[in-house]
Amino acid sequence: MNIDRFVFAFAGTLVLLGLVLSQLLSPWWLLLPAFVGLNMLQAAFTGFCPLAIILKKSGVQPGCAFQ
Numbered sequence: 001m002n003i004d005r006f007v008f009a010f011a012g013t014l015v016l017l018g019l020v021l022s023q024l025l026s027p028w029w030l031l032l033p034a035f036v037g038l039n040m041l042q043a044a045f046t047g048f049c050p051l052a053i054i055l056k057k058s059g060v061q062p063g064c065a066f067q
Contacts, residue, residue, distance in 0.1 A: 003055045004063030011036050
């Protein structure tokens with residue numbers, strides 16, 4: 001699994017987790033998917049993704065999005 005796929009899988013997991021937790025516990029959990037969405041939006045324009053940097057330093061093979 002390359003960095004791109006890992007980042008997308010992680011972001012999708014956090015969005016779904018935030019939605020489930022907002023239904024079970026508190027609507028404040030909707031801030032989690034909002035944060036993930038904003039981070040993905042800024043990464044699309046700037047190319048800066050903290051998770052991608054961590055994965056790259058860990059030795060995970062980069063994809064075409066985060067080189």
